[in-house]
Structures are given as C-alpha cells and as structure tokens.
Amino acid sequence: MARQRVVIVGAVALGPKAACRIKRLRPDFDVVMVDQDQYISYGGCGIPYYVSGDVSDLSALMSTSFHMLRTPEFFEKAKGVRVMTRTRAEAIDRRRKVLRLRRLETQTEEELSYDYLVLATGSVPNTLPVPGLDHPRVFRVSNLHDAAAIKEMLAKGAVGRAVIIGAGAIGCEMAEAVSDMWGVETCLVDIASHVLPGVLDSVPARMVSEHLQERGVAVYTEETVREVIPGSEDGSLTVRTDKRDLDADLVITAVGVRPNGRLAREAGLLVTPRGGIVVNERLQTSDPWIYAGGDCIEVMHHITGKLFHFPQGSLANRQGRIIGTNIAGGHATFEGSVGSFAVKVFDLAVAAAGLSFKAACSEGFDAVQALVIQADRAHFYPTQDLMTLALVVDRRTRRLLGIQGVSRNGDALVGRINAVVPLLARHGTVEDLSNLEVAYSPPFASAMDILNALGNTAENILDGHNVTMDPEDFERCFLQEASPEVVCLDVRGPRNAAPFVEAFGDRWLNIPQETLAERLDALPKDKRLLVMCNSGVRSYEALLQLRAAGLENAVNVQGGVAAIKKAGMLSLDKDEDT
Structure with a gap:
C-alpha cells in the first residue's frame, strides 16, 4: 500500500498542531506543511507584548517551551514533518487530489499530490474604505513582519504620537504596547459606542475606557475615520474623523478579521456568506478528503445555535488535534464554542464568555442582567481586590446566557470566567451558578464566592425580591x-x-x-x-x-x-x- 500523504496549507497554529498529532499517531504518514511566509508556528497573540518590550526578542514567539526555535529544520528533525516556506497554495484540483503551488522566491509553479488535505488558511484583516491607508506609516497587526516594523520605528524614536483605529482586543492591547513602554501619545478611535464592542456591555466597557484614560490613552468612541492625510516630509500624518483631526507619526488599524476561505471557495467547497469554510463536527469540509479549522472556519455558538467567527489561537490548537486524530483513523468531534475571551489592558484584566446583554436581546432572549462587585478573595486577606462581574440570564428559562468581568487580579477573574464556561455550554441555570462548588481558602476566594453571589443576585432579580x-x-x-x-x-x-x-x-x-x-x-x-x-x-x-x-x-x-x-x-x- 502506498504511503499516505497529508498536505497542510498554513503553518501558524492549527497546521503544526495537526501535523504533529498525525505523526505521533501515524509515523508512517508523509506530512507536509506549506506556508507562504518565512515565519511559521508562532504565537501571533504575543505580538502586542513583543511591541511593548515585555517579550524582548521576536524569536521568543516562535520558540517551544523548552526554547527550541520552531523552524522548518526543527519540524523535520524533531517531528518528522516536511515544511515548505515561501510557498503559496494557488489552487486545489479536487478531482486529481493535487495542490498547485507557487514558489514565491522563484515564481515557479509545481504540483503536490495529497491523500488528505488540511486547510489552515487563517483570516484576513478587514480594511476600512477610507483613503490614505496605503501610507508606509499605516500598519495592520496581522503578522510578525508588521510587529517587527512597528517596533523598529518605536525603538528608533521615530514615533511621538500614535492613532489606533479600532478599540477591540488588539486595539486596546496595542494602545498599551505603544504608550506604556515607549511613552507615545496615543489615541484610540472606534465607530462603536464603547471599547471592546461585541464583547462587553456598556458599564464594564466604560470601566475599561476609564482605566485607559487614567493611563494616558485618549479614547474617542462613536467616531468614524474619514481619511488619513499625509503631512510634511517628516512622515507625519493626520487621521481625520467626523469630529476631529488627530496628528500621528504612526497609525495602526485593528478593525477585525474575516475568514480566509478563498482557496476553498475557488475549489468549489461550501463556504458561509461571511466566507468561512463549512465543516462538520469532525472538521471535514464538503469534500471528505479535505479538513479545515482555525480562523478560516466558523463554529457553532452553544448559546445561539448559529455559526460565528471566533479567531483564537487556543481554538485553532484544539481543532488541530481533532483533525489530526481523525486523519490518523480516530474519531474526534468539535461541538462548538461559547466564545470565551480574555485580554489585559494595562493593570486591568477583562474576560467574558457567552452573550452580552445587548447580543442576548438581539437574539430574541428575554434577557436580564445581574451586576455584582465583590472582593475576589476573603475580604480580610491583604491581596483582595474588587472584582466586577455581570451575568446575563434568560428570564423565562433561567438559563445562563453570558458572563463578563473586569478586575485587577487577572488570574482570579479568568479563573471565574473559565468556571462558568461549561455551565454556558451545557445550558446551566442561575441555580447551577448559585450552587457551583468553588475551592475555598481565604487567599483565593470568599466563603461565599463572588460566582455564588452573582448567581444568588440573579435568582433574587428573577424572583422579584431584588428590584x-x-x-x-x-x-x-x-x-x-x-x-x-x-x-x-x-x-x-x-x-x-x-x-x-x-x-x-x-x-x-x-x-x-x-x-x-x-x-x-x-x-x-x-x-x-x-x-x-x-x-x-x-x-x-x-x-x-x-x-x-x-x-x-x-x-x-x-x-x-x-x-x-x-x-x-x-x-x-x-x-x-x-
């Protein structure tokens, strides 16, 4: 029997995880990863921390926990996986089971046959329909090349003022990265009514916005960017919104991403209206010999039952393992997500899972919100701090719909959110949260933990005791x-x-x-x-x-x-x- 070949398009997160899983289970398989970039298998979520200086060297984002650099040579020698970098996948011939490739350094084309194909093509940044974004001092934060270029400008002292367009997670992280370490005068602009739109409701979001401004970041919400205007020969820019002009030496756009399903669509595979590759629970596409996962697909939301795009490195890694298991002959499934999320904004941690109150209402739920502020550990313990948690529940069914929070003790907050995630996925109720078992010791929690207090508060609201x-x-x-x-x-x-x-x-x-x-x-x-x-x-x-x-x-x-x-x-x- 001929040796089975698995070709993987994309070598950042899902691709390497799937490749290594396959080789562990089936060392006799020939596994090849193809990527158009020279950088592979890196932690893209660490880019803001490289720009800020918290991560000193770019290679750290491409290193293993035991400090081995994840290069093509590393994958071939340590994992038995071949890697073709600077190679772009141009088209899929599904009938012949062949992938057409272009070597970018020589512009030559070649074909690579496959028995199984994995699409890990990621996402592409959204673009604003405004003039001036092609200026060399305007960046997206989509890869390590952007990160290196931004940090080089900052290190040279070429940036005194920065404007960041988009106040989502990346925008907030980059605002901290350029202002905290480098002392850059920073403005954050978003068309939405508050920062972290789609993740937080307005009150927790205003807490984050207040903290950003306390740390020197100017926040302008409900403003639309009209154009970016080049200035004098020194490279300065003006970002013009519908309300003001903002001077800048550096502009970063962080207005979200969308699934990169081009290769799949052109090959005749099913894609969603937003461009995500359609997959089943085993992460197979409409062609059973082709799998897909990570940022290029949409996943089922446990609360709404609808597909949504959730670009997360952790999700891509979990899906990569599932794909590897299935290609190697096993049976693994991916059931969906509640969109668990966390971000650090200066001294604050922000975390959420499930639906915001606004999103729950728009989905047709009779949503009720409970807000609790309480110490994150015993009130008498020296390191206690106030944590803010907001819970969204359905009035009729008492089902948990979402949770979000803000706290200075980030590990404590993320631990609470993670504890609620399984309840959200399994249609838990406020009573489940009220009685959730939480490990107790004064350095870590109160005897009546804030999660239990949150559930109790929601119960009292639903039962009419707390108006x-x-x-x-x-x-x-x-x-x-x-x-x-x-x-x-x-x-x-x-x-x-x-x-x-x-x-x-x-x-x-x-x-x-x-x-x-x-x-x-x-x-x-x-x-x-x-x-x-x-x-x-x-x-x-x-x-x-x-x-x-x-x-x-x-x-x-x-x-x-x-x-x-x-x-x-x-x-x-x-x-x-x-």
Whole structure:
C-alpha cells in the first residue's frame, strides 16, 4: 500500500498542531506543511507584548517551551514533518487530489499530490474604505513582519504620537504596547459606542475606557475615520474623523478579521456568506478528503445555535488535534464554542464568555442582567481586590446566557470566567451558578464566592425580591436629568456618604442600613428612592426593609457607588470609599 500523504496549507497554529498529532499517531504518514511566509508556528497573540518590550526578542514567539526555535529544520528533525516556506497554495484540483503551488522566491509553479488535505488558511484583516491607508506609516497587526516594523520605528524614536483605529482586543492591547513602554501619545478611535464592542456591555466597557484614560490613552468612541492625510516630509500624518483631526507619526488599524476561505471557495467547497469554510463536527469540509479549522472556519455558538467567527489561537490548537486524530483513523468531534475571551489592558484584566446583554436581546432572549462587585478573595486577606462581574440570564428559562468581568487580579477573574464556561455550554441555570462548588481558602476566594453571589443576585432579580436599576439608568435619571422626583438613599456609613450629601444636598439622603428600621419616617413618601451602597449588598437588605414597610417606590442600584465610580460616571475627590 502506498504511503499516505497529508498536505497542510498554513503553518501558524492549527497546521503544526495537526501535523504533529498525525505523526505521533501515524509515523508512517508523509506530512507536509506549506506556508507562504518565512515565519511559521508562532504565537501571533504575543505580538502586542513583543511591541511593548515585555517579550524582548521576536524569536521568543516562535520558540517551544523548552526554547527550541520552531523552524522548518526543527519540524523535520524533531517531528518528522516536511515544511515548505515561501510557498503559496494557488489552487486545489479536487478531482486529481493535487495542490498547485507557487514558489514565491522563484515564481515557479509545481504540483503536490495529497491523500488528505488540511486547510489552515487563517483570516484576513478587514480594511476600512477610507483613503490614505496605503501610507508606509499605516500598519495592520496581522503578522510578525508588521510587529517587527512597528517596533523598529518605536525603538528608533521615530514615533511621538500614535492613532489606533479600532478599540477591540488588539486595539486596546496595542494602545498599551505603544504608550506604556515607549511613552507615545496615543489615541484610540472606534465607530462603536464603547471599547471592546461585541464583547462587553456598556458599564464594564466604560470601566475599561476609564482605566485607559487614567493611563494616558485618549479614547474617542462613536467616531468614524474619514481619511488619513499625509503631512510634511517628516512622515507625519493626520487621521481625520467626523469630529476631529488627530496628528500621528504612526497609525495602526485593528478593525477585525474575516475568514480566509478563498482557496476553498475557488475549489468549489461550501463556504458561509461571511466566507468561512463549512465543516462538520469532525472538521471535514464538503469534500471528505479535505479538513479545515482555525480562523478560516466558523463554529457553532452553544448559546445561539448559529455559526460565528471566533479567531483564537487556543481554538485553532484544539481543532488541530481533532483533525489530526481523525486523519490518523480516530474519531474526534468539535461541538462548538461559547466564545470565551480574555485580554489585559494595562493593570486591568477583562474576560467574558457567552452573550452580552445587548447580543442576548438581539437574539430574541428575554434577557436580564445581574451586576455584582465583590472582593475576589476573603475580604480580610491583604491581596483582595474588587472584582466586577455581570451575568446575563434568560428570564423565562433561567438559563445562563453570558458572563463578563473586569478586575485587577487577572488570574482570579479568568479563573471565574473559565468556571462558568461549561455551565454556558451545557445550558446551566442561575441555580447551577448559585450552587457551583468553588475551592475555598481565604487567599483565593470568599466563603461565599463572588460566582455564588452573582448567581444568588440573579435568582433574587428573577424572583422579584431584588428590584434593580442599572448604573447607566442611574446616571441618566439622577445625574443628567436631575429629576426632582428622585432621591438617592445612601445606606452606607456617614463618613463615606458625606461627600455625596455635600455635593447633592437634599437629593442625597444618608441613612445607614443598620438604622433604617428606626428612621423610616425620615423617608420622603412622594419620591422615588434609588437605594445605594458601595456594591449593592447593603442596599439590597435596605430594599427588603423598605418593601416590608410598604414602601414600593424604591429600587436597588446595581454595583452601587463602586460601579458608578469605576465607570467614570461620578467622581468626588473627597470620597475615599473603595
């Protein structure tokens, strides 16, 4: 029997994982990887950290954990996999099972036969339909060549001002990379209403935006870039939006990516309307001899049941192993994803999984949101810090739809989000979260962990015990409209409440929760009461007291003063409460 040949197009994430898995299971197979770049098997998600200087050398992104450089020679000698770099796959002849290749250095063409073909063609950056993006000082962050060029400009001192177009994960990471280490005056621009659109809802996003601005990054949301205008001979640029002109020596566009399904489409394989290669659970395409995975496909979302594009290196590696198993004769499946996500933005960690509140509503769910701010470990432990978590649930079924959070202790936050991911995938309910078993020790968690508190809060909202108001609704009715029909009832201690009482006078009433039962006569009967504490816990207790006393005109402001301050809605210099 002839030796089976597997040809893999793409050698960054999924390709190497699939190749090595195949060779481990079937060392008799001939496995060949083809890539048009000279750099292969690198951690593209590490590019911002190379630009920032956290990763000192580009080769670190191409190294193994035991410091071997993942070169073609490494793959051939250590893994038994042949690699053809600077070689572009031009077309697939499915009838003959042949891949037509072009050697980019010589521009010669050749054919390579296959028994199995794996498409790991990745994604392509979205482009803005504006003039000026072809300027040599305008970059995308799509490969190591971009990374090296950007860092070279920064290291030479050629950049004093940078404009980053796109406030998604890459945009936020690059804002930190160019401003923190290099001291570059940085602006972040996005057409959306807040940073990290599609991932975060507005309140957590405003917390991230506030932190970016505290660290010196100017954030301009709801602005459309019109053009990039070349300046004088020194290479300066002007980024013109619909609201302002921004001077820059460097412009980075980070406006998302789309699946690179060109090769598959031209070969007659099924692709989605967005260009993603259609695959089954075994990651086979519409041709059973051709597999695909990673950024070039779309995957099933566990919550919506719809396909979505989720470009993640971790996802590509998992799918690469599945493809390798199946080609080697095994049976493995990929069921889908809830879109778990994490990013570091200066001192903040941001993480999410499932649907945002806005996305859940647009998908037709009767969505409810619970917001909790609580210490991420025992409140008496020295390294505790406040963590913000927002949970999205379906009112009718009580099913968990999504979770998102912001915290300075990143490992603690990501651990919480990861714990909820299986519940999201398996249609877990708020009761499952309320009773989720969490390993407890004061250095790591509270006896009533924030996840359990989040589930409890959602239960209380669904059951009608906790009647809530979101921070942005508080901002609108109390701070912006300043309605005379509304009074804030602050149930914290007098010292914490004093700056607010001084600022807002009769509109801010301070009655500590432990004395509330004795002072019910002091409450205005003709006003709507917005009950407030630091995080929403004492104010919930106060709300129950008010309702027991027959006062139904009160709501609990979710997240309390902590949420309002962290989101930049209100800042009083005299207030020392944390």
